Amino acid sequence: MRTAFINELIVQARQHPEIFLIVGDLGFSVIEPFASEFPDRFLNAGIAEQNMTGVAAGLASEGYHVFTYSIANFPTLRCLEQIRNDICYHNLPVTVVAVGGGLAYGNLGYSHHAVQDIAILRTMPNLTLLAPGDPGETKECVSWLSINPRPSYLRIGKAGEKSLHEVRGIDGIPLLVRPGTTDIALVSTGGILDETLAAADILSKDGLMAPVYSMPWLKPLSPSSLSILAPYRALVAVEEHVPQGGLAGALRENLPHSVPIHSISVSESISSMVGSQSFLRNESGITSNHIESVFRHALIQWRSFQLPTP
Amino acid sequence: MVLAGEIRAEALRMVARASASHIGGALSMADLLAVLYDETMRVKPDQPEWPDRDRFILSKGHSCTAVYATLALRGFFPLAELETYGQDNSRLMSHVSHKVPGIEFSTGSLGHGLPFGCGKALAAKRLKKSWRTFVMLSDGELDEGSNWEAILFAPQHRLDNLVAIVDYNKIQSLGNVKEVLDLHPLADKFRAFKWAVKEIDGHDHEEIHSALAVLPWEPSKPNCLIAHTVKGKGVSFMENQLLWHYRSPGIDQLNQALRELNCEP
Known part of the structure; x- marks a missing residue:
């Protein structure tokens, strides 16, 4: 980048x-x-x-x-x-x-x-x-x-990141990187977009077509700038950042409380072990596999609300 | 010079009216401001944003009463506005504000003025402009490391259009500079960082004027004017008293101070 x-x-x-x-x-x-x-x-x-x-x-x-x-x-x-x-x-x-x-x-x-x-x-x-x-x-x-x-x-990131999608303007709104059909969407900010798309690939193998949004634009935000995300039943927010105050926080501040935000982020605890970006992502649980499992969990949670009461 | 006495009187009235602090450091630089705005700097009070003006930056933003008074007395804005200082809904806040005509930069946190001034001086160099940048620093704020980053920077980039003025009144927030973080030998420090340095009596108008009349002092070197001053200068019971970094004069003290300055109470 x-x-x-x-x-x-x-x-x-x-x-x-x-x-x-x-x-x-x-x-x-x-x-x-x-x-x-x-x-x-x-x-x-x-x-x-x-x-x-x-x-x-x-x-x-x-x-x-x-x-x-x-x-x-x-x-x-x-x-x-x-x-x-x-x-x-x-x-x-x-x-x-x-x-x-x-x-x-x-x-x-x-x-x-x-x-x-x-x-x-x-x-x-x-x-x-x-x-x-x-x-x-x-x-x-x-x-x-x-x-x-x-x-x-x-x-920005560092060097060697792959181009992941065609971008035509950033426009102050979330960018739809991959369309999908599920009621729950994946939203990421920054360089973790690659893992987020990889999670969507894994899900698609089971027929779960998760929409993926990239949010390069994090401020200023308003409820109207996020209106594209408001209809979803839940969002999985992915970021290389501590859980407080980043993407998940921005979404919670600007979306209706009826949209649960599942945060995938970096632990604020300090690892004393050295490692590459991918090693540390794995340590923090911000890998495609973890994103995929959180998405499935969110989906089960949402569907369980839909079950008729016996 | 009449102006210096008027600056002191207006600053005293402002802090008394607002029960504000920091009169000592306002009085110590009043003579410097009087000479800068009366003789040294190219400014147009009726055009505060005149593109070719010299830029003045108050880094010791807590001493703003003296600068607001100077600007009002020179006609940058109506003198009557000084009465709103520190009051509700006034733009004359107690740390200098760039919303006031003639103020280039808001400060309040120390150690910000000199780096910003370096940016302005560098802009003048790159844009080939002849205006100069004057930054007023306190002695205490030289504790801030950011100043020393700027003191390294300015000679590296040959900012001989920059003048740092140190209001060296020897007293900082909790004690004498010498006992908190001693700056001595301050002139040698600046010289070691490759600045051209002059030391003057910061209350002697002739010395101030002649020091600043021709700039730069040495080709390619930034200029540091170390002005030896007295905190609370001009009011006998405030001079060299740490207390007047904080205390606001009551009505009797204000009247006595104004009498000492030969001004109407």
Whole structure:
């Protein structure tokens, strides 16, 4: 996704002279094409995220649309107050980009697991929060942000993610990735879309055609923006994020209480064992098999409500 | 200069009316503000957003009364509005607000002004503009690590269009700077970070004016003006007293303070 990000940012920067990229001394072998094509609109701020974010706000106050770029929690939690006060309070066009959302930097350890960011940044005023699920969604997010400069957070994966569907705009609503027929739908945000689609594949072998939605657009949300999800009897929400305040939380806040949300998320407990993203997903129970079993359980639960009382 | 006395008087009236804190740090920078807004900075009070204006950022946002007073006295907004300071439904909040004409940036949490100022100064460089950026810092807020990130950053990017002014009044929230986290030798610290540095008496208008009259002081280097000041300057019973970081003057104290400033109570 980081390649899709930088490629689209270069395309957009050719059309939008106000786009400016600041990196926090990270992005080796990713950001160089931007830096060489737009040296006057590029900066390595060093390993100093508070200053990086304040500088970004200062540049934005003079007309630039600034993208700050670093990995995992560094561009978000390390400088959260600069995001809150400098960017959001002043409603300035700065897009904070975190590479390695969720468990993408799995074997680098807990410091590099970005699993609280959505909950925290979702509370920031004026902020638009986007978490694309594949390279195509990433491209669309960058395209949308370039036309709509504003306080924003873009949470992307790392590298090598497969393209999972054709995306035509992100539109502020859940994207139907795979149509289905069941009364219960799968909804995912971010890079866990691949496991969610794999779960749907498993279910389809038993004739259960589960609709799959991807939700790159996580804020702002309203009941009307989620109206496409309201008719379902239940939703299974999948995210590489702790259970509190992320996708499941956003759905619960904006959908009628009559739609139960079954959350599949990362445990907030800290594993001291190192492992790849897929190992850690397995440890956390956010694999296709687990998604499939939660879906079946949700379906049984819903059908049991439908049984006539003896 | 008349302006400095008027700034002090208006700031005192504002904190007394609102029972607000932080008068000591407002009084300590009143002379600096008077010279900046009367002589140094290119501003147009009737056009607060004039594109070629010099930018002023108050990083020690709790001392905003002195800045609101300066702006009102210079005609950025009506003087009468100062009476609403800290009151319900007023835009004059007790930490500086960018909703007020002439204010570039809201602060309140310390350590935000200098990085933001670096961004503005960098923008001026990249856009080839001649306006300058002035950031007013407190001494206590130099405890914040974010400032030192910016102090590293500014010389790296040759931001000689940036002026950091330290209102070095030697007293912070819970005690003397020397006893909390000593900044001495502050000028040497800035010089070691590759800034051009001047130390002045922050209450001597001639010294302030001549220090800022020609910028930059050295090619490619950002400018740090260390202004030695007295917390509570101008009011005998407030000078060098930690208490007046917090206390709001009662009516008798206000009147005495105004008399000392040769102003009408």
